[in-house]
Structures are given as C-alpha cells and as structure tokens.
Amino acid sequence: MPREELIKLQSERLCAMVKRIYEKVPFYKEKFDELGLKPEDIRSIDDIAKLPFTNKQDLRDNYPFGLFAVPMDEVVRIHASSGTTGKQTVVGYTRNDLALWGEVMARTLGAGGVTSSDIGHISYGYGLFTGGMGGNLGSETVGCATIPASTGNTRRQVTILQDFKPTFILMTPSYALTIAEYLEQNGIPAETLSLKCGFFGAEPWTEEMRGEIQQRLGIKAYDIYGLSEVIGPGVAYECECQNGLHVNEDHFYIEIIDPETLQPVPDGTEGEIVFTCMTKEALPLLRYRTHDIGMRMQGACSCGRTFVRLAKPSGRTDDMLIIRGVNVFPSQIESVLMNMEGIAPFFQMIVEREGNLDKLTVLVELTEEAFTDEVRKLESITKCVTENIHSVLGISAKVKLVEPRSIERFEGKAKRVIDKRKQISF
Ligand code: DLL
Numbered sequence: 001m002p003r004e005e006l007i008k009l010q011s012e013r014l015c016a017m018v019k020r021i022y023e024k025v026p027f028y029k030e031k032f033d034e035l036g037l038k039p040e041d042i043r044s045i046d047d048i049a050k051l052p053f054t055n056k057q058d059l060r061d062n063y064p065f066g067l068f069a070v071p072m073d074e075v076v077r078i079h080a081s082s083g084t085t086g087k088q089t090v091v092g093y094t095r096n097d098l099a100l101w102g103e104v105m106a107r108t109l110g111a112g113g114v115t116s117s118d119i120g121h122i123s124y125g126y127g128l129f130t131g132g133m134g135g136n137l138g139s140e141t142v143g144c145a146t147i148p149a150s151t152g153n154t155r156r157q158v159t160i161l162q163d164f165k166p167t168f169i170l171m172t173p174s175y176a177l178t179i180a181e182y183l184e185q186n187g188i189p190a191e192t193l194s195l196k197c198g199f200f201g202a203e204p205w206t207e208e209m210r211g212e213i214q215q216r217l218g219i220k221a222y223d224i225y226g227l228s229e230v231i232g233p234g235v236a237y238e239c240e241c242q243n244g245l246h247v248n249e250d251h252f253y254i255e256i257i258d259p260e261t262l263q264p265v266p267d268g269t270e271g272e273i274v275f276t277c278m279t280k281e282a283l284p285l286l287r288y289r290t291h292d293i294g295m296r297m298q299g300a301c302s303c304g305r306t307f308v309r310l311a312k313p314s315g316r317t318d319d320m321l322i323i324r325g326v327n328v329f330p331s332q333i334e335s336v337l338m339n340m341e342g343i344a345p346f347f348q349m350i351v352e353r354e355g356n357l358d359k360l361t362v363l364v365e366l367t368e369e370a371f372t373d374e375v376r377k378l379e380s381i382t383k384c385v386t387e388n389i390h391s392v393l394g395i396s397a398k399v400k401l402v403e404p405r406s407i408e409r410f411e412g413k414a415k416r417v418i419d420k421r422k423q424i425s426f
Helices: 003-024 026-035 045-050 056-061 095-111 130-142 154-163 173-185 207-217 330-338 375-393
Strands: 075-080 090-094 119-122 145-147 168-171 197-201 220-227 232-238 245-247 252-257 271-277 288-294 321-323 326-328 343-354 357-366 398-402 417-419
Touching: 003 026, 003 045, 003 271, 045 252, 075 095, 075 130, 090 095, 095 130, 095 220, 095 232, 119 130, 119 154, 130 145, 130 168, 130 232, 154 173, 168 173, 173 197, 173 207, 173 343, 197 207, 197 232, 207 220, 207 330, 220 245, 321 343, 321 357, 326 330, 330 343, 330 375, 357 375, 375 398
Parallel strands: 119 145, 119 168, 168 197, 197 220, 343 417, 357 398
Antiparallel strands: 075 090, 220 232, 232 245, 252 271, 271 288, 321 326, 343 357
C-alpha cells in the first residue's frame, strides 16, 4: 500500500478507536477527562501525541480484565505475560482479534517464504505465553500442516524434526542453539532434516547469533518481534532482506520516544518503542510503553514493502545493567562471544557489589574441542575474551571459563543475568 494511503487508513482507524475506547473503557475516559481531551480532538494520526501513554502498571492496577473494551462474553481467548518482574499482565482476544493475529502471523511466515505446502514445527511454549498459540494460529492461517510440539524435551523435538519433516520452525533463538548442539552431539547432520527456515524471537538476539543459527542448522533465520500487550508474536517481522523488521503498521502504530522527555525521536535514533492498537477489540491499548529499545530505520526496503522497519531490537530499558556507571546490555557480551574460536554460544553474567564497587563476572563456556587441561591454553583464551569484552564494554569484567555444557540451557526465554545487587535475574 502506498504510504499516503496507509497514513489515511491509520487516521481513520485511530479516530474510530479513540471514540470506542472513550465510551467503553472507564480508565481511558478518566485519563481523557483529566487531560481535557475529547475524542473529537483526534482528527488524524498526527494528533496521536495528544493521547495519554499506557504503562504496564496500568494493566496491573486494572488486573485482570479492567482495561477490556468488550464484555466478557465476546472474549474467546485469554493469555498472560510471564510476570517474572511483578504481577502478570492479562490480555484478551475476541474472535476478530484472533483472525487479526492469524493474519499478522501469516504475513510474518509468508515473508520468510512459507506457503500452504509447508509443514510448521511450533516449539514456543503453549499456554498463557503467546508464543505457542500465536505461532500455531499463523501456521494454520497460511494453511500449513502444523505441529504443536511446544517447548522442551529436546530429544523428542529432534525425533519430530527427523520423522515429520517440518520445513520451518518457531522457537526462541537460545533454544535453537540447544537443538543445534543436540544434533551435533548425536551425529545428526542438519542437512538430513527438511528445515528451510525458522522464526526466532521472544528475546533479543544479535546478528552474530543469527550467523551461528543459520550456519549450524543450515537454514535462514528470521527475527520475529511482539509482545502480549499488543497482540503477541507478529507485531513486526523480517522479510527476505533480513535487514530490519517491518511493523504491521495498519494495525499497530509505532512511535519511538525519548524515555526521559517522552518526546518523539527522529528516525535513525534509538529510543523506547511505543505502540497504539488501532483495530483490536478486546484490549486496544493507546501509546503502550514497551520499555523495549528500538529505532525506526530510514528509507524504503528493497523488498518493496512500504511498512516502516524497526532495527533489530537490542534489549529492554530494564535489561540494561549499569555497572560502575556504564550501560551494559547482555547482547554486547553475546556479540563478543559469538565471534570467538573455542567458545560455545552460552554465557551467564553475574553482577555483585564489593564494597562500593560493582563487579561483573562473565561465565563463558568452552567448546568440547577447546576444552583442555593445559593451563597455558586456558589462560590465553581467558585473556583474549577479557580483552575483547573490555574493548566492547569499556569496563573490565572477570572472565571465568567453564566446562562444556555446564551453563544452564533454556527452552524458552534465556536468563543470562544474575544481578546480586538487586537479587533479581532475567
Ligand atoms: O515474547 C511474544 C513473542 C513470542 C514474540 C514469540 C516473538 C516470538 P511477551 O512474553 O509479552 O511476548 O514478551 C514481550 O519480549 O517486550 C521484548 O522485550 C521481548 N521480545 C519479543 N520478541 C523480541 C525480539 C512475547 N524479536 C517482550 N527481539 C518484548 C528482542 C523481543 N526482544
């Protein structure tokens, strides 16, 4: 769709949504009244900045169903976020919302070349988490034979890969590496499987990790982004160019703001991602602050899609560690380690406070081939990792090499940080 037409569609959809929300959701009516704002004040998408923001805390304060814009008898599905950092947030879908979710997920899979002749293996967790059911819905919407494998039991996953011959897979990027490792350990060449591509998301992952997955599984690895509060997976997706994620802008309006001033930042500048749902029925949120850090990319994509591209999300504002005053993201460590010989792609960061000083220890796993009793070799690897981390982070970290397969493997979202200063892990 040409951009001018898209902007017109967004304006129509936003105005209708604002009117409906004002009538149906007391929380938003109150917020509008406080701001002295009437639905008629929103005349086009350019007026979006007049609208109030919505925060995760607003969902928690209205737990479980207080922000729903339809009566419960129109709701046909409930999901919830994992709730590792507080009370879980609950989201709902009407029948039309499920159709919309199926459509945006079908676009995601289609952009990776999936057609109804393909067989889909869904290894995101099924349950309150949106990954499994969302992937399933997309695969069925395309018309694929869909395998609801869910996550875990790696041996069983590999048997399914060998026997049912799925041609595409959906799982977290960290679990994809666990599968690759299992194949290698059991002498199963990736070429003997039928996989062509995979859709990996639910957590940040680097270009280096993409290279590793593509090479070890012999597939194209596409990024897929989403969050429960907006719809689940399928908010933004990669095309064959693998250069930024196209946002489904006809349904979800994206803004990038400065989290301090709350003002929009120009394209090409990083900031906090904010979404407004323009078509959802059960839980349409206005200007939802995701706490994800992202950037709108400039220019058109060579695939021909007109939807704006979101640069690969690098993390969350609340994942950012401040160590001795320096901002550190787990993805920075990931990009260092993925490029190194003898190092397996699994690591853990431990942050402690010694006296008044923050201390970062990085546990780094050796590959089977690099594992040795030779002290000099181990010292040389440690030195090399330490120097590389220092050059990327600008602060020093203590590097501890650990034995192959000693770092915990994750079947869902990986937990790479233990912050003993706050006693939380994520
Ligand atoms: O993780 C939905 C999803 C499932 C997306 C499967 C992709 C694939 P939540 O559990 O609500 O929903 O977590 C949402 O996960 O705000 C981001 O911080 C992070 N996230 C999701 N996808 C990506 C990605 C699902 N591709 C939160 N890159 C979001 C980076 C991601 N972070």
